[in-house]
Amino acid sequence: MLFDELGLSAELLRAVHDQGYREATPIQQKAIPLILEGRDVLAGAQTGTGKTAGFALPLLQRLQERPSAGRQVRVLVLTPTRELAAQVGESIRSYGRHVPARTAVIFGGVGIHPQIAKLRKGVEIVVATPGRLLDHVEQRTIDLSAVEIFVLDEADRMLDMGFIRDIRRVLKLLPTKRQNLLFSATFSKEIRELASGLLNSPTEIQVAQRNTTADGVSQIVHPVDRGRKRHLLADRIREGDWQQVLVFTRTKHGANRLAEQLDRDGLSAVAIHGNKSQTARTRALADFKAGSVRVLVATDIAARGLDIDRLPYVVNFELPNVPGDYVHRIGRTARAGREGHAVSLVCIDERQLLSDIERLMKRKIDQHIVPGFEPDPRIKAEPIQNGRSQQPRRRHSEPLHRSGSGPGKSRAGSRNRHSKPRQRAGS
16 A cells, blocks of 8 residues: 555655655554544554554644644653664654654753753654653653643563553653554553553554564574684674674673674674663764664664664574564564564574574574584583573663652652662663
8 A cells, every 4th residue: 555545644745755655564554544533553563564654644644734833742752762762753853844843852861951942942742761751740841731642652662671650650641631552562461451541442453463573584593602603793794795783692791792802803893782871872873874883782672672774684692581582683674574684693502592482483493504613512501691591581681770769759860969770771
């Protein structure tokens, strides 16, 4: 189905065509007409299916159809990570370039005062992470009492990262009468409980089965000894002339070490993780997209929400402890119908993790031993360190600092005193 058939305005179609799009993805075909009708929507969509345009275009049209002379926030989009907030904001601005909608993106890790200045000028759309949004609420620099449309993006990631209490606090600040849109890659029991309290007679749409991967992703496992992974990775990059590679590790320390080693090997690399400043993470991602950095080494939390157009290669340098994270990792490639390649370097320690992933996906992943990198059968399996194998449901690689603040405590004040336990992951 073409975008021209979805009932979008000429201004929005012009912006879509400016970006070279003609045919809508399945999630866009299903979501856009429902949102234009004012319906609440519970949407299941994997990463890379075009869901951002699926809600950005119709919400822009709804604002366009009912212009407001005021300066109040009319749309609130809540995302789990800074990177996703920035990318959603960029998409809304791109699609809204020919309509007079004013957008602000607010997240932590950067100064709050430029955000305050923009909010004071008046904006209609706010894209935010939970922590920084509540900071603005507590400082009375944002008013959510006129919100007409509320979007909860990547709701499953929100719950994984411990934001459920913040989400409930935000909901109490919104008017009762509003349109609600909830997007999630999976529909767990917790997601359905959240949806039942948030959505009003929603229409449920699903475009990808739970824990399935994009059709265009080819997957392969290279068995290799743990001590030779880095050499095999460098060999594959050079042999295949891979120019843009996203590599996943379990820990921040491991990401730093691998990026430094690859750099010494003559392969330009940079690491991103929760200990990096937002400025450093933004710069690393920009350099990677521009091609000046060949390899981006990331932890799971830092990579959530990354949207890298035409990313051809994702490498699991270390398999994740949570099988579902494998699906999210390799979903960074093969976006919008393009082809992509997922390569996993698996040592003897990770055989059980691989089995768990295959059981989740209900399929075996092809294995190929690279000549010259044959595993040594004399090497015995060792426990995965830092307690990760003992508690696979938690991400010990990058612990989250959950907020314990109550209604009478100011997170902004805590940050001013540099109290690290108050820090919010992704905010």
